[in-house]
Amino acid sequence: MRISELSVTTGVSVPTIKYYLREGLLFEGRRTAATQADYDDAHVRRLRVIRALIDSGVSVAKTREVIRSLEEPPASPHDLLGAAHAAVIPRGDEDVDLAAAEQLIERLGWQPGLCHEDVVAGVARALQSLQHADFDISEDLMAVYLDAVARIADAEIAGVPTESAEAAVRYVVLGTVLVEPLLLALRRVAEQVASARRFGAG
Amino acid sequence: MRISELSVTTGVSVPTIKYYLREGLLFEGRRTAATQADYDDAHVRRLRVIRALIDSGVSVAKTREVIRSLEEPPASPHDLLGAAHAAVIPRGDEDVDLAAAEQLIERLGWQPGLCHEDVVAGVARALQSLQHADFDISEDLMAVYLDAVARIADAEIAGVPTESAEAAVRYVVLGTVLVEPLLLALRRVAEQVASARRFGAG
Numbered sequence: 138m139r140i141s142e143l144s145v146t147t148g149v150s151v152p153t154i155k156y157y158l159r160e161g162l163l164f165e166g167r168r169t170a171a172t173q174a175d176y177d178d179a180h181v182r183r184l185r186v187i188r189a190l191i192d193s194g195v196s197v198a199k200t201r202e203v204i205r206s207l208e209e210p211p212a213s214p215h216d217l218l219g220a221a222h223a224a225v226i227p228r229g230d231e232d233v234d235l236a237a238a239e240q241l242i243e244r245l246g247w248q249p250g251l252c253h254e255d256v257v258a259g260v261a262r263a264l265q266s267l268q269h270a271d272f273d274i275s276e277d278l279m280a281v282y283l284d285a286v287a288r289i290a291d292a293e294i295a296g297v298p299t300e301s302a303e304a305a306v307r308y309v310v311l312g313t314v315l316v317e318p319l320l321l322a323l324r325r326v327a328e329q330v331a332s333a334r335r336f337g338a339g
Numbered sequence: 340m341r342i343s344e345l346s347v348t349t350g351v352s353v354p355t356i357k358y359y360l361r362e363g364l365l366f367e368g369r370r371t372a373a374t375q376a377d378y379d380d381a382h383v384r385r386l387r388v389i390r391a392l393i394d395s396g397v398s399v400a401k402t403r404e405v406i407r408s409l410e411e412p413p414a415s416p417h418d419l420l421g422a423a424h425a426a427v428i429p430r431g432d433e434d435v436d437l438a439a440a441e442q443l444i445e446r447l448g449w450q451p452g453l454c455h456e457d458v459v460a461g462v463a464r465a466l467q468s469l470q471h472a473d474f475d476i477s478e479d480l481m482a483v484y485l486d487a488v489a490r491i492a493d494a495e496i497a498g499v500p501t502e503s504a505e506a507a508v509r510y511v512v513l514g515t516v517l518v519e520p521l522l523l524a525l526r527r528v529a530e531q532v533a534s535a536r537r538f539g540a541g
Contacts, residue, residue: 182473189472215531215538222527241525247532256527263521270391271384272513274521281494282518282525285487290529292483294537311474313530317523319465319476323443323484324522325424325458325515327492329417330449332511335496336417 140166143176147184154184160197162187162204186307189315203310214297214305219253221310233261244283289320342368345378349386356386362399364389364406388509391517405512416499416507421455423512435463446485491522 144151157163163183166174183204190200206221238261239249249257267274274282293312298304346353359365365385368376385406392402408423440463441451451459469476476484495514500506 185472189468189474192468192471213538215534218530218534222531242528245525245529245532247528247535251535252528252531256524256531259524260521260528263517263524266391266394267513267517267521269394270387270513270517272391272517274518275498278494278498281490282522283529285491286522286525286529287532288483289487289526290533292480294530294533296477296480297534297537307474309530309534311469311472313527315465315469315472315474316476317526319462319469320484320488320522320526321519322458322461322465323447323488324491324519326444326449326454326462327447327485327488328420328496328511328515329424329454329458330447330489331492331496332417332420332499333449333453335499336415 138176139173140176143180143184146181147188149184149188157184157187160201162197162201186311189311195314203314206310214299214309218309218313221313222253223255233258233265235261237261237264241279241283245287340378341375342378345382345386348383349390351386351390359386359389362403364399364403388513391513397516405516408512416501416511419507420511420515423515424455425457435460435467437463439463439466443481443485447489 138146140151140154143149144154147154149157154163158165163180166176166180168174187200187204190203191197195203203221235249235257238257241260241264242249242252242257293316297308340348342353342356345351346356349356351359356365360367365382368378368382370376389402389406392405393399397405405423408419437451437459440459443462443466444451444454444459495518499510
């Protein structure tokens with residue numbers, strides 16, 4: 138299809154498609170003339186992934202990293218997950234104290250030394266923000282959090298498709314980036330439900 | 340204490356404290372001279388809340404909204420939660436289709452019409468991103484998500500302190516803003532744990 142049809146099919150404007158081509162997010166079409174190229178379903182699928190990432194607030198630079206991991210699949214699904222996490226984890230510049238994070242991670246049954254260091258640092262930064270604000274999470278509540286994320290992760294990883302590396306990468310990358318806002322939004326709904334039950338609806 | 344001591348106690352620089360005072364995030368100290376004021380523990384606590392919000396990536400404008408809800412507590416803890424959510428929920432400008440979000444919310448046992456509309460729209464936007472990316476969440480996995488967030492919310496709301504409106508607001512505001520990065524970071528750890536179990540560590 139021509140770029141104008143690609144635009145109609147995906148709802149992405151022609152100038153935006155050209156921008157993604159220049160930025161290397163979208164691969165070139167098959168050139169049919171000096172100023173014309175032919176695009177196919179692979180471009181449609183890729184554009185949908187790009188839009189989903191950008192719409193979720195992921196920057197163009199991060200989107201490029203994620204897209205790259207779609208194009209160059211590393212060895213195992215476990216490595217893919219590490220690459221996906223590394224691309225999308227918010228990174229801080231300051232040093233954080235990893236000890237408390239490592240303790241928590243041990244409670245999930247994992248050796249922190251084997252865990253991707255950016256992931257451990259993410260937990261450490263979150264704990265540090267809570268500590269700076271003097272916000273205490275009780276042992277009981279933390280146990281609920283750990284249990285909930287373990288259930289979620291078990292169900293998610295059990296669903297990783299293994300028929301192709303590309304399918305696995307797509308699943309772990311999008312599952313990380315796109316499911317996060319869903320989980321946070323659902324938590325807010327569930328909090329309003331629980332609060333209405335405890336305190337009345339206002 | 341003087342502003343220099345406030346700075347040492349909280350680790351926030353004097354120019355930054357003055358900026359928060361100008362921006363109305365921090366309330367003025369008790370004036371003791373034309374160019375001097377006296378600060379107390381309430382300023383220390385407030386500064387810690389401000390730093391925690393800003394460090395979590397909340398903008399100055401949003402921080403002001405959250406701080407305002409700390410200063411003008413509405414009627415019930417349920418209303419406070421709504422105010423906290425409204426202040427910190429990422430808002431989109433485009434219209435979203437609420438139908439799928441409302442169905443999900445009904446599965447949490449709630450009437451969507453009674454739920455804060457920004458919260459419903461947040462779920463709708465997350466579902467829309469998934470749909471745009473052609474990313475399907477199975478019924479089984481969605482059931483795990485709903486069950487997990489319901490457990491989390493029940494435990495959180497059971498812990499809302501009721502001794503004062505300020506304590507309740509602080510709990511729901513910080514619990515929303517600061518616990519989100521923790522839950523996402525823990526989910527990533529749990530995913531790496533589960534993936535190492537399923538696929539081997541690489």
